[in-house]
Amino acid sequence: MMRSLLFLAVLLVSLCSAQDGKDPLRNFCRIHSHQTTVVDRTLYINGGLVNWEPLSADAVNYTNTWFRAGDLDELNVGFPQQHVLTNNDSVPAVQGGILWPDASNKIIYLYGGEYNNGKPEEFRLWFYDIVYNTWNVSNASTTDVSRASWGAGVAVQDRALGYYYGGWLSETSVPDYQGNTPLKDMLVYDMLGNSFRNQSGPDDIPRAEGVMLYLPAGDGGILIYLGGLRGSDTNETMTSQSMTEILIYDIANNHWYTQKASGDRIPEARRRFCAGATWAEDRSSYNIYLYGGASVGEGAGFGDAWILSMPSFRWIKYYPEDDNNDPYPHHSLTCNVVDNAQMIVMGGSFPNHTMDCDVPTIYGQHGLDLGKANSEGAKWARFDPTLTTYKVPSEITTVVGGAATGGATVTSPEEGWAHQDLQVQFKRAYTPAARAATRAVPSPTGNSTASEESAKHRKAVIGGAVGGSIGGVLLLSAIGAFFVIRRNKKKDASKEGYDAAAAMPPKDNMDPAGPNGMSSPPPQYGWAPQTPISPYQTGFPEHYGENRTEPGPGQYHNAVELADTQMPANNEPVEKYGSEVPAPQEMPVNPR
Numbered sequence: 319m320m321r322s323l324l325f326l327a328v329l330l331v332s333l334c335s336a337q338d339g340k341d342p343l344r345n346f347c348r349i350h351s352h353q354t355t356v357v358d359r360t361l362y363i364n365g366g367l368v369n370w371e372p373l374s375a376d377a378v379n380y381t382n383t384w385f386r387a388g389d390l391d392e393l394n395v396g397f398p399q400q401h402v403l404t405n406n407d408s409v410p411a412v413q414g415g416i417l418w419p420d421a422s423n424k425i426i427y428l429y430g431g432e433y434n435n436g437k438p439e440e441f442r443l444w445f446y447d448i449v450y451n452t453w454n455v456s457n458a459s460t461t462d463v464s465r466a467s468w469g470a471g472v473a474v475q476d477r478a479l480g481y482y483y484g485g486w487l488s489e490t491s492v493p494d495y496q497g498n499t500p501l502k503d504m505l506v507y508d509m510l511g512n513s514f515r516n517q518s519g520p521d522d523i524p525r526a527e528g529v530m531l532y533l534p535a536g537d538g539g540i541l542i543y544l545g546g547l548r549g550s551d552t553n554e555t556m557t558s559q560s561m562t563e564i565l566i567y568d569i570a571n572n573h574w575y576t577q578k579a580s581g582d583r584i585p586e587a588r589r590r591f592c593a594g595a596t597w598a599e600d601r602s603s604y605n606i607y608l609y610g611g612a613s614v615g616e617g618a619g620f621g622d623a624w625i626l627s628m629p630s631f632r633w634i635k636y637y638p639e640d641d642n643n644d645p646y647p648h649h650s651l652t653c654n655v656v657d658n659a660q661m662i663v664m665g666g667s668f669p670n671h672t673m674d675c676d677v678p679t680i681y682g683q684h685g686l687d688l689g690k691a692n693s694e695g696a697k698w699a700r701f702d703p704t705l706t707t708y709k710v711p712s713e714i715t716t717v718v719g720g721a722a723t724g725g726a727t728v729t730s731p732e733e734g735w736a737h738q739d740l741q742v743q744f745k746r747a748y749t750p751a752a753r754a755a756t757r758a759v760p761s762p763t764g765n766s767t768a769s770e771e772s773a774k775h776r777k778a779v780i781g782g783a784v785g786g787s788i789g790g791v792l793l794l795s796a797i798g799a800f801f802v803i804r805r806n807k808k809k810d811a812s813k814e815g816y817d818a819a820a821a822m823p824p825k826d827n828m829d830p831a832g833p834n835g836m837s838s839p840p841p842q843y844g845w846a847p848q849t850p851i852s853p854y855q856t857g858f859p860e861h862y863g864e865n866r867t868e869p870g871p872g873q874y875h876n877a878v879e880l881a882d883t884q885m886p887a888n889n890e891p892v893e894k895y896g897s898e899v900p901a902p903q904e905m906p907v908n909p910r
């Protein structure tokens with residue numbers, strides 16, 4: 319007994335010390351199963367799991383206890399430079415949760431997710447106050463509200479609502495819970511009323527590990543749910559949600575629909591992918607771009623990008639053009655659309671690649687140019703902070719008609735509308751009103767130009783819902799490799815270099831992420847475990863390795879310095895909000 323306790327203590331110490339002294343940016347190798355969101359011009363990155371370089375020496379998934387911010391206007395090798403914010407150790411470090419931003423009040427709520435280590439605490443709603451750089455606990459009543467994980471969620475800015483549909487309840491997210499239960503309800507958090515409600519989903523079928531997105535269409539906005547796992551009609555087994563079965567929630571009318579999608583090619587069923595939405599200027603098409611994901615059942619997963627164009631409900635393959643999968647399948651990554659035009663795909667777990675880091679110089683960020691607006695007309699490109707308009711790419715216009723600015727001519731699903739009301743809703747462009755802050759929020763410093771800029775960006779954020787799409791595991795390294803190589807080497811990143819792949823060996827139970835660290839589907843739901851694939855293959859693609867160059871030390875030091883200066887003493891508002899700081903406010907009471 320004593321000996322095993324001692325062993326445990328030693329084990330714990332060694333596990334802890336393995337993270338000691340690690341710098342989340344300097345020692346970055348990979349991040350996955352994390353949560354992200356964008357408020358104003360900052361991308362926030364919270365929780366999830368990290369791997370340290372070199373991966374070959376230590377493949378353990380460590381809890382990401384850091385909270386980071388990427389500045390969209392400060393680029394490092396073509397991607398937002400990230401900075402480490404002060405965190406509060408009491409905030410649970412979870413995976414598979416969601417960040418719901420209140421962009422008007424400069425607040426980010428953290429809901430859901432599972433714990434890597436130890437027992438989950440009772441659910442309390444933590445939120446990050448952007449102005450004061452503090453984490454606070456909301457006094458919202460959480461009676462009968464559990465912490466779910468790997469559901470699908472989104473925040474809707476004009477209504478100040480956070481949505482979370484489906485997901486799992488398990489012992490890693492709910493104290494003293496037994497088993498793994500997939501949910502069929504939708505949890506709604508009212509940010510101004512500071513209250514939760516738990517309403518019914520589209521049907522009695524539980525779902526998890528899919529994605530939900532917001533479109534500014536219809537009477538008051540529309541939520542689109544796709545992918546992931548669903549319960550079976552006949553038994554307790556979870557099966558895949560077909561990618562042709564799209565669930566639609568009409569916010570204003572509180573009504574769910576199911577619409578069939580079609581296409582010459584349809585993406586394979588998947589879970590834990592990520593996605594983002596954008597739309598043509600004239601709203602003749604709303605286009606959801608998805609990337610990657612894990613297989614349902616056996617398979618290494620996906621590294622491909624697809625578009626679901628609506629209201630035609632046509633699937634269109636975006637990347638790679640041919641029928642092949644990308645050679646770097648990955649899942650449990652995040653997608654954030656900026657200004658309707660670009661999507662930052664970040665991190666992911668790469669079951670087929672156990673040795674390589676995910677472009678550490680740019681912390682696993684990859685850029686999908688939704689309208690191919692870069693000078694090369696490429697799909698994957700560096701982030702361009704000045705790009706604010708979305709042009710519908712030829713891949714979409716060849717299927718739905720029209721041109722870059724819209725004018726789609728195919729505006730109904732191939733097999734017709736599931737319900738007449740849906741057609742009506744999709745014809746109505748919805749323009750969400752800007753929502754005023756309900757607490758005193760100082761405006762960012764800067765002269766008038768800067769304020770106009772930020773006002774413009776705020777509008778853009780309000781126009782969409784601020785995502786926080788969680789889900790699948792995406793392997794972005796390949797994409798990073800793609801453009802970095804083309805840029806640096808003028809060498810075609812063709813397939814030849816991408817064949818070598820190594821399998822993820824099965825894990826033993828010494829993994830500090832715990833037996834459920836990977837959220838393997840619970841056995842009673844018939845989840846086929848991720849196939850551990852045969853032995854390592856040699857010959858790691860050389861240009862993949864080329865990306866592993868260390869950034870100049872300056873970049874990291876700057877990051878650290880900036881983090882220090884952003885740490886406000888005594889709850890002073892962070893620097894960028896200037897000196898005219900209102901007195902600290904309590905959370906607003908719902909004015910409605």
Ligand SMILES: *[C@@H]1O[C@H](CO)[C@@H](O)[C@H](O)[C@H]1NC(C)=O
Nearest residue numbers: 405406407408452453454455
């Ligand atoms: C963490 O946040 C809580 C709630 O705001 C606060 O009471 C506590 O002092 C914070 N801890 C640290 C170390 O800042």
Ligand SMILES: *[C@@H]1O[C@H](CO)[C@@H](O)[C@H](O)[C@H]1NC(C)=O
Nearest residue numbers: 457458459512904905906907
């Ligand atoms: C939360 O705190 C605010 C401000 O102190 C108060 O007005 C509100 O009634 C509280 N809400 C709950 C549910 O306790």
Ligand SMILES: *[C@@H]1O[C@H](CO)[C@@H](O)[C@H](O)[C@H]1NC(C)=O
Nearest residue numbers: 462463464465466503505516
């Ligand atoms: C929503 O309500 C259902 C039915 O009471 C419950 O099973 C589920 O756990 C609730 N969801 C959350 C996230 O608490």
Ligand SMILES: *[C@@H]1O[C@H](CO)[C@@H](O)[C@H](O)[C@H]1NC(C)=O
Nearest residue numbers: 550551552553554555557844
């Ligand atoms: C459960 O139902 C699904 C289809 O609904 C079927 O594919 C599967 O084989 C069934 N599993 C068992 C154990 O009966």
Ligand SMILES: *[C@@H]1O[C@H](CO)[C@@H](O)[C@H](O)[C@H]1NC(C)=O
Nearest residue numbers: 618643645646647670819851
């Ligand atoms: C994953 O690796 C295995 C074994 O090397 C290989 O056969 C398979 O094609 C790879 N899958 C993908 C999607 O790259």
Ligand SMILES: *[C@@H]1O[C@H](CO)[C@@H](O)[C@H](O)[C@H]1NC(C)=O
Nearest residue numbers: 763764765766767768769771
């Ligand atoms: C402020 O305005 C000046 C002159 O119009 C300009 O040169 C400067 O770049 C602006 N600064 C910021 C932060 O926008």
Ligand SMILES: *[C@@H]1O[C@H](CO)[C@@H](O)[C@H](O)[C@H]1NC(C)=O
Nearest residue numbers: 377378379667825829835836
């Ligand atoms: C790390 O997490 C990923 C994704 O959850 C999982 O596939 C992998 O097995 C984990 N690695 C280790 C060493 O536990």
Ligand SMILES: *[C@@H]1O[C@H](CO)[C@@H](O)[C@H](O)[C@H]1NC(C)=O
Nearest residue numbers: 447452454889902903904905
């Ligand atoms: C969060 O807590 C800090 C420190 O107590 C306080 O200054 C701030 O006003 C709080 N934020 C909200 C939104 O209540």
